[in-house]
Amino acid sequence: MKVQFNDLFNQYLLNKKNYDDAIFSVIQEGAFIGGKFASKFEREYEKHYGIKNCIGVGNGTDAIYIVLKMLGIKEGDEVITTAHSWISTSEAISQVGATPVFVDVDQYFTIDVAQIESKITQKTKAIIPVHLYGQPADIEEIMRISKLYNLFVIEDCAQAHYSEINNKRVGTFGNAATFSFYPGKNLGAYGDAGAIITNDDELAKKCRMYANHGALKKHQHAIEGINSRLDGIQAAILSEKLNFIDQWTDERINIAKIYTDNLSDCEFVQTPLVRKNCKHVYHLYVILAKKRDQLKEFLENKGIECAIHYPKALPLLEAYNYVKSVNSEYRNASNNQEMILSLPIYPEMDKIMVKYVSDSIIEFYKLDESK
Ligand SMILES: Cc1ncc(COP(=O)(O)O)c(C=O)c1O
Known part of the structure; x- marks a missing residue:
């Protein structure tokens, strides 16, 4: 018997008409980058997560990078994260010029909270727990430690869509959370896509601006940013998949x-x-x-x-x-x-x-x- 690791083609066939219609609508309306379909998905995701802001971005790696950058994390800073993850988590820390400080994992494959405090120094600015494989890290304890040492927490939820601890969704505990919608993820687009969620309006505004060349309005560049936007076709597919x-x-x-x-x-x-x-x-x-x-x-x-x-x-x-x-x-x-x-x-x-x-x-x- 042949058993594939994943079968996204079959998933597509089971709901083909809806996906085809979604793609057609984006092309028909010419809403390729950002625009109507991206906003629609962002508002839906906010509602599903009961959170104030969702910012669609190009992918889950950029999502982490953008949040770190907009929190002001920079060269000379240290960010604590898990020793066991996909490289995006630590790569984004280095991208802003900071140093990743790794902590071993517990029996659940997530950061061992008992070892976090021993890694905190004067330079530590944030913790990035990863809810790896879809299982929550001990985020409640991480929040306790972060308050004690005044550290930011960015939850890497790339593998943990709709995962919960004590009936509360992971991604709603920290200062912000980041998602990947890479095709094979639990909620996956048909290409690269990602999002940031946060209840911090100021941080949300900065992230939205930075991801769009430093502009909230066309040609009004308040700062230099990057190009990391959610495209319309991916957003329309994601809206469709949210139903499932x-x-x-x-x-x-x-x-x-x-x-x-x-x-x-x-x-x-x-x-x-x-x-x-x-x-x-x-x-x-x-x-x-x-x-x-x-x-x-x-x-x-x-x-x-x-x-x-x-x-x-x-x-x-x-x-x-x-x-x-x-x-x-x-x-x-x-x-x-x-x-x-x-x-x-x-x-x-x-x-x-x-x-x-x-x-x-x-x-x-x-x-x-x-x-
Ligand atoms: C734990 C983790 N963090 C971040 C990412 C980055 O997401 P993306 O591939 O969308 O950049 C991934 C994706 O594989 C991931 O598994």
Whole structure:
């Protein structure tokens, strides 16, 4: 059986007419960059999040960069973030001239809050927790620490659309939150797209201005900015997909539950642990697997696509040789990089496929034991 890691074409076919109509409308109205469809999506996203401002931008990386820049974070400053994420998180910190300070992860693959305070210095200006794989970081504790030390908090929600802690959406705790709508995300466009959300009107205004060449009105450039705008076609697709996001999230949670049930007796695999009172939205279903590389190869030979998010912890990447880092400081992140394996998960995934993947994992370890 062939099991793709994701199946965006099938998702498109299931609602083809609506997506085609959405694209047609944008072309018909010539609202390609910013404009009517971008504003419509921004207002809808604000409403869904119960937040005052949503600013559509070019992608999730720019979203982090723009917020950091508009918070005044600059050369000589330090920003604390997790050792385990996609490079965008730390890249944006370096882009504004600041230094990323990495903290190891907890058992939930998110920043270990117990280690944050030991990394705070006079230069620390902000914390960027990442709600990785769709699971909330311990954002309540992060907010407590940030208040104590007067630090900004920017929540990286690129993988955590509609994820919650104590019935409150992640992205609504910090000074601002950033989203990616990269096609494979839980809410994905048909190209690059991103957004910033915040209740801080002044910050929102600055971000909107900076993302649009420093102008809120055409040709009125108050500052020099960048070009990072949400385009109309992506916005129209996102508005259409917002109609399905709750249903899709439930389906992801359902699939995750089947995996977890099926693999619960397999002593060679650790299924994802879920933090108390959290809604994990399973952008990725990541197991810790013994003999991970052999298992991955076995599954691939059976037609099952898997992935590794991410093969190296951030501080151990060549790009961060300049940041002093000792492996033992990131014990969990560096141990995890040998064992993490992302299994296929997407709302349209057939339950027979989920069983096939789980059975194949169990089969691998049975064969391995009998060798
Ligand atoms: C945790 C995290 N942060 C930031 C980003 C950046 O988003 P984008 O690819 O839209 O720039 C991603 C996207 O992969 C991500 O997974």
